[in-house]
Amino acid sequence: MSIYLPIAEMPVSGLLVLLLSALVGFVSGLTGLGGGFIMTPMLIFMGIPAPVAVATQASQITATSVSGLMAQARRRMVDWRMGLLLSMGGVIGSTFGVSIFSTLLAAGQIDILITLLYVLFLTVIGALMLFESFMAIRTAGKPLARPLPRPSPMALDKLPFLMRFPRSGLYISVLPPLALGFGVGVLAAIMGVGGAFILAPAMIYLLRMPTNVVVGTSLLQVLIVAAVVTLLQASITQKVDLLLAAILIVGGVIGAQLGARLGARLPGEQLRAVLAVVVFGAAAKLLWDLLTPPAYLYVLDPS
Amino acid sequence: MRAAMILAGLLALAALAQAQERAPESMTAPEPEIVAPPPAPTDAAPRIIEAPGAAPPRRPRRVARAPQSEPSTDFPAAIAQENFAATSSYQGAEVTVFGYTPDRLRRGDVVVAVRGPPETAVVRRKFRFLAFWVNGDPVRFEDAPSFLAVYSTRPLNEIASPRAIWELRLDPAASARLVGATPADADASAYRRAFVRLRRQSGLYVEEPEGLDLDANALFHRQIKIPANAPLGEYTVEIFWFRDNRLIARQANTLNVARQGIERTIHHLATKHAFFYGILTVLLALAGGWASAVAFRKT
Known part of the structure; x- marks a missing residue:
């Protein structure tokens, strides 16, 4: 079924986009990652202009993180205070990111920057996922095999503006969470991703939060930032396509629920390892395209 | 339904033609019954306007005569539909162009040009920067049609002078007006050729040098596809009738593709x-x- 997208000004196969978004939602439900880092390049590959893909993708991230957050909140696995602090940094960062996005769009260098950022982060995600699944497979069966990161004296502890976070059992400066939220917010706006893949490891290793609240708390930050990015993209770049968003939301939330449900019964670690290899492959392909001489030297800016 | 509309249109045009036959003095472009003597062949090379991107004529041909009078605008041709709706199932528009040449002996050639709303296009040349291939400085073309389809009964260079092709903007390269300076490393025509090539690749510039046929009654009709990836907005459909390298008559219509x-x-x-x-x-x-x-x- 062909659907003409009013903002992208092009027809797409509605069924194909629905299936793809369900697949991406499924993978994100299975692995706990947002899935934006797969969906955005896929939309661009389908011929949807990069600005529209990035701007619209934020709405799908909003939708999938709502259902994830609801599940975590029921189990009281959310540090609301930390989440809101991260979100404050995230909102400022994403505002900044949307203006960078508009500037680069005008300068004609947005595709290069997006590609480079994707190469960098796909490699990082791939490495992290491969490492984690490798560790999990190796120590399978042993309870509490992965030691929790021990608090150690760090430069971060010497910062001012201390605040108590009872749910996480932390008494730290508000500056690192704000800075972390800011950085992830900038990336979220430029790359059309949620940023949970950077946020979650940073929360564990930098802020030293207990792992059981990390997923719920990062979901809160991702939800708020994605909602703000959607709003900003709609207001400033005016590139959010509501028809595309509707298909992505429906496919994404159904896929995510199925993924989360089946995730418990499937060999999660092996799946993560397979996904890590796929992610590495994608990063390698993008990098290869940037390094090899193009077949045709001239390009037209998207209108 | 559409076929019926075309048929009705052709019948109306035929009626008009009969009326004109009965009163030949009312015709704005009188058709002599006797074949006009062909212009004397000349050895002089045809005058070619310096036009980057324009294909040089393949063989010497008659010198184009400067038009003695303004081309007639009273040309019996039309489009079957003027408003197209881009609904959620929009997959492009099909414009039906039809008409006839007011020449009983079927002399001359017809050219149809469908043009999308003008826009500014930006072409960049990639260059190597720290091992990465990145986009170079922008070269802007203003007033370039976002879509251009040129259909003709014969290749354009056999129908009209290079100057006429250029001035009527029937050559895609002629449609794009270069703005500002180009980067020092390349000349403007390379960018212009690249622009036309990229537009052709995405199906937005279409040329069919033998896409029109005049039937036994000098009638022509043709469906021209505006693809779904072409922008929405106001399109112009121009129809030209050339004879002996001269533009005899021209006519313009507008059509609109709008979201619904x-x-x-x-x-x-x-x-x-x-x-x-x-x-x-x-x-x-x-x-x-x-x-x-x-x-x-x-x-």
């Missing part, structure tokens, strides 16, 4: 009420996420 229904509502909200549209999108996302969480919890 849900497409129109969404575009209106997105551009005129952007903040409200953003809120609406966020609410839709929240509702979608919430609904799926609730639905899957119960099952």
Whole structure:
């Protein structure tokens, strides 16, 4: 079924986009990652202009993180205070990111920057996922095999503006969470991703939060930032396509629920390892395209 | 339905032609019954306007005579439909162009040019920067048609002078007006050729040098496809009749491709009420996420 997208000004196969978004939602439900880092390049590959893909993708991230957050909140696995602090940094960062996005769009260098950022982060995600699944497979069966990161004296502890976070059992400066939220917010706006893949490891290793609240708390930050990015993209770049968003939301939330449900019964670690290899492959392909001489030297800016 | 419309249109035109036959003095472009003597062949090379990107003529031919009078605009040709709706199932528009040449002996050639709304196009040349291939400085072309289809009964260089092809903007390269300076490393014509090539590749510039046929009664009709990836807006359809390298008659029509229904509502909200549209999108996302969480919890 062909659907003409009013903002992208092009027809797409509605069924194909629905299936793809369900697949991406499924993978994100299975692995706990947002899935934006797969969906955005896929939309661009389908011929949807990069600005529209990035701007619209934020709405799908909003939708999938709502259902994830609801599940975590029921189990009281959310540090609301930390989440809101991260979100404050995230909102400022994403505002900044949307203006960078508009500037680069005008300068004609947005595709290069997006590609480079994707190469960098796909490699990082791939490495992290491969490492984690490798560790999990190796120590399978042993309870509490992965030691929790021990608090150690760090430069971060010497910062001012201390605040108590009872749910996480932390008494730290508000500056690192704000800075972390800011950085992830900038990336979220430029790359059309949620940023949970950077946020979650940073929360564990930098802020030293207990792992059981990390997923719920990062979901809160991702939800708020994605909602703000959607709003900003709609207001400033005016590139959010509501028809595309509707298909992505429906496919994404159904896929995510199925993924989360089946995730418990499937060999999660092996799946993560397979996904890590796929992610590495994608990063390698993008990098290869940037390094090899193009077949045709001239390009037209998207209108 | 459309075929019936074309038929009706052709009948109307035929009636018009008969009326004109009965009163030949009313014709704006009188048709002599006797074949006009062909212009004397000359050895002089044809005068070619320096035009970057324009294909040089393949063989010497008659010198184009400067038009003695303005081409007639009273040319019996039309398009079958003037308004096209881009609904959610829009897959492009099919423009039907039809008409006839007012020459009983079927002399001359017809050219149809469909042009999309003009826009500024930006061409860049990639260059190597620290091992990466990145985009170079922009070269702008203004007033370039976002879509251009040129259909003719014969290749254009056999029909009209290079000057006429250039001035009527029937050559895609002629349509793009270069603005500002080009980067020092390359000349303008390379960018112009690249621009036309890229537009052809995406199916937005179409040329069919033998895409039109005159039937036994000098009638022509042809469906010209405006693809779905071409922009929406106002299009012009120009129809030219050339004879002996001269533009005898021309006629212009406009057609409109506009969003309809849900497409129109969404575009209106997105551009005129952007903040409200953003809120609406966020609410839709929240509702979608919430609904799926609730639905899957119960099952």
